[in-house]
Amino acid sequence: MQMHPNQLVQYLQKPASSFTREDIIRYMEEREIEMLNFRYMAEDGKLKTINFMVNDRAEMEMLLRSGERVDGSTIFSHLPPNQSDLYLVPRYRTAFLNPFSKIPAVDILCSFYGADGEPLESSPEYILRKALAQFRKTTGMQVKMMAELEYYVISDKYQEGESEGEGYHRAEPFNINEQLRVEALKLIARCGGRIRFGHAEAGRFSKSGQIYDQHELEFSPVDPEDASDQLVVAKWILRMLAHKYQVKVTFIPKISINQPGNGMHFHFLTEQNGRNTLVEKGELTPISLKMISGILDLAPALTAFANTSPVSYLRLMPGQKAPQHVCWGQHNRSALVRVPLGWNNGRTLATHANQQPDEKPVDYSSRQTIEYRGTDGSANPYLFSAALIVAMLHGFTDNEAIKKADAYFTDENWFDADASRHSKQFAKLPASCVGSADALEQHRLAFEADQIFPKAIIDRTIQKLRSFNDKDWSTNFKTYGENQEFKELVEKYLNYM
Numbered sequence: 001m002q003m004h005p006n007q008l009v010q011y012l013q014k015p016a017s018s019f020t021r022e023d024i025i026r027y028m029e030e031r032e033i034e035m036l037n038f039r040y041m042a043e044d045g046k047l048k049t050i051n052f053m054v055n056d057r058a059e060m061e062m063l064l065r066s067g068e069r070v071d072g073s074t075i076f077s078h079l080p081p082n083q084s085d086l087y088l089v090p091r092y093r094t095a096f097l098n099p100f101s102k103i104p105a106v107d108i109l110c111s112f113y114g115a116d117g118e119p120l121e122s123s124p125e126y127i128l129r130k131a132l133a134q135f136r137k138t139t140g141m142q143v144k145m146m147a148e149l150e151y152y153v154i155s156d157k158y159q160e161g162e163s164e165g166e167g168y169h170r171a172e173p174f175n176i177n178e179q180l181r182v183e184a185l186k187l188i189a190r191c192g193g194r195i196r197f198g199h200a201e202a203g204r205f206s207k208s209g210q211i212y213d214q215h216e217l218e219f220s221p222v223d224p225e226d227a228s229d230q231l232v233v234a235k236w237i238l239r240m241l242a243h244k245y246q247v248k249v250t251f252i253p254k255i256s257i258n259q260p261g262n263g264m265h266f267h268f269l270t271e272q273n274g275r276n277t278l279v280e281k282g283e284l285t286p287i288s289l290k291m292i293s294g295i296l297d298l299a300p301a302l303t304a305f306a307n308t309s310p311v312s313y314l315r316l317m318p319g320q321k322a323p324q325h326v327c328w329g330q331h332n333r334s335a336l337v338r339v340p341l342g343w344n345n346g347r348t349l350a351t352h353a354n355q356q357p358d359e360k361p362v363d364y365s366s367r368q369t370i371e372y373r374g375t376d377g378s379a380n381p382y383l384f385s386a387a388l389i390v391a392m393l394h395g396f397t398d399n400e401a402i403k404k405a406d407a408y409f410t411d412e413n414w415f416d417a418d419a420s421r422h423s424k425q426f427a428k429l430p431a432s433c434v435g436s437a438d439a440l441e442q443h444r445l446a447f448e449a450d451q452i453f454p455k456a457i458i459d460r461t462i463q464k465l466r467s468f469n470d471k472d473w474s475t476n477f478k479t480y481g482e483n484q485e486f487k488e489l490v491e492k493y494l495n496y497m
C-alpha cells in the first residue's frame with residue numbers, strides 16, 4: 001500500500017475496493033479538495049463530467065449518498081424524453097485525484113438509476129454486472145479481464161533519424177512520443193488503473209508532412225467492470241496528454257489502408273477459489289475449450305459490440321495482424337482468438353539466463369489468459385465485455401462445444417492472403433456494420449437471454465449499425481486504396497469513441 005500509485009489508496013491506506021463515503025470525504029477535507037466531479041462514459045465513448053463545488057460536508061455527504069439528477073434522454077438515445085429523469089450515483093472505488101484539474105478535484109465514476117430507485121436496465125455498466133452475475137451463477141467462477149489499448153500519435157514534430165526503421169518497441173531517441181506514453185502510464189496508475197506496461201507498436205509512417213506513430217498500453221487482469229472503467233479513464237488521459245504535447249492521439253481502427261490498424265484486444269481468465277481455471281498441468285482445460293467455442297460461435301454477432309464504426313471493417317483484413325477468420329490457435333496471432341504464451345513450462349527462465357543454479361520453479365500458471373483479437377477502439381468496453389461473457393457462457397450450454405473447439409482450431413498463418421492453401425476453411429467475420437447488424441439480429445436471443453441485454457439495446461445497436469449503410473465499403477477501399485473518400489472517412493472517425 002505504501003508504494004501504491006493511486007493517491008487515495010496511499011492516503012487512506014486501504015484498497016480502492018473498500019473505499020467508503022466517509023473515506024472520500026475525509027480525503028477531500030484533509031487534502032483541501034475544492035471540487036468533486038461526477039463522471040461517466042456516454043454513447044460517444046467520451047468521459048463526461050459534472051463539476052460540483054465543494055461547499056460543505058453535509059452537501060458532499062448528500063451527493064455521495066444519493067447522487068444527482070440528470071437528463072437521461074440526452075445521455076441514452078433509446079430513452080424517450082417522457083421517461084428520462086435518471087439518478088447519477090457515484091461508485092466509491094473509482095475515485096481518483098484529477099491529475100489535470102488546476103483546482104484540486106476528486107473525480108468519481110457513476111452508475112445510472114431510474115425513478116424507481118432500481119439500476120437502469122439498459123445502462124452499459126449494469127448490463128456488464130448482469131452478465132457477470134449470470135456467469136457466476138451458471139459456472140461458479142469469477143472472470144477477470146484486461147485490454148490492450150493501441151493508439152496512433154500524429155504529429156508534425158520530426159527528429160533526425162525518426163523516420164527510419166521499424167516501429168515495434170522503438171525507443172528514445174528514435175521515438176519522441178515515449179514521454180507521452182510513460183506519462184500516460186503514470187497518470188493511469190495514479191487514477192486507479194492497474195496498468196502493466198507500454199511500448200511502441202509496429203505502425204509508423206509519414207504522410208503529408210506528419211508522422212504517424214503507433215503505441216500500445218497493456219493492463220493487468222482485474223474485475224471486468226474495473227477493466228472497463230480503467231480503459232475509459234485511460235483514453236481520457238491519453239486525449240488530455242495529446243493537448244499537453246500538442247499532438248493528436250487517435251484510437252481509430254484504421255488510419256491508412258496499408259498500415260497496421262488500432263486494435264483493442266481483450267484478454268480474459270476465469271478463476272475458482274482464486275485458482276486460474278484455464279490451464280492445468282500446462283494444458284488447456286475443457287473449461288477453456290468450451291469458452292473458446294462459445295466465443296467463436298457468436299463471433300459474427302460480437303462484431304456488433306467490438307467493431308462499431310465503418311472504419312472498423314477496414315482493419316479486419318489480411319496483412320496487418322488483425323483477424324478476419326473465425327478460428328483460434330495457440331500463440332497464433334493470425335487467429336481471432338489466441339491462447340498466448342503462459343508460464344507453464346515449469347522452468348525459472350531467469351536462472352538460466354543468469355547462469356545461476358536452477359531453483360524450484362514458482363507456479364505462474366495463474367497468468368494464463370485467452371485473447372480476443374477482434375475488438376477495436378470503437379467498442380463500448382462495458383457492452384463488449386458483457387457480450388463476450390455471454391459468448392463464453394454460450395459454450396457451457398452447448399454439448400458439442402469441445403468438439404467444435406477442435407474444428408475451429410488452426411496452427412496455420414491466416415494473415416496469408418491466399419487462404420485456399422490452408423488445410424481448413426473458416427467463416428469470415430462480417431465485412432461491414434450492416435453485415436454485423438445482420439449477424440446480431442440472427443443471434444439476438446443469445447444476448448437477450450437471462451435479461452442481460454434489454455431488447456431496446458439490441459434494437460438500437462442494430463439500427464445504428466444499419467444506418468452507416470456501409471455494405472460494400474471495405475471491399476471497395478481495399479481495391480481503391482487511399483482516395484479522397486477514404487481520407488474523409490478517417491477524418492470523420494478520428495475521434496470516434
Ligand SMILES: NC(=O)CC[C@H](N)C(=O)O
Pocket residue numbers: 150260261262263264315320321322323333373
Ligand atoms: N502486434 C499486434 O498484435 C498488433 C495488433 C494489430 N495492431 C491489430 O490491429 O489488432
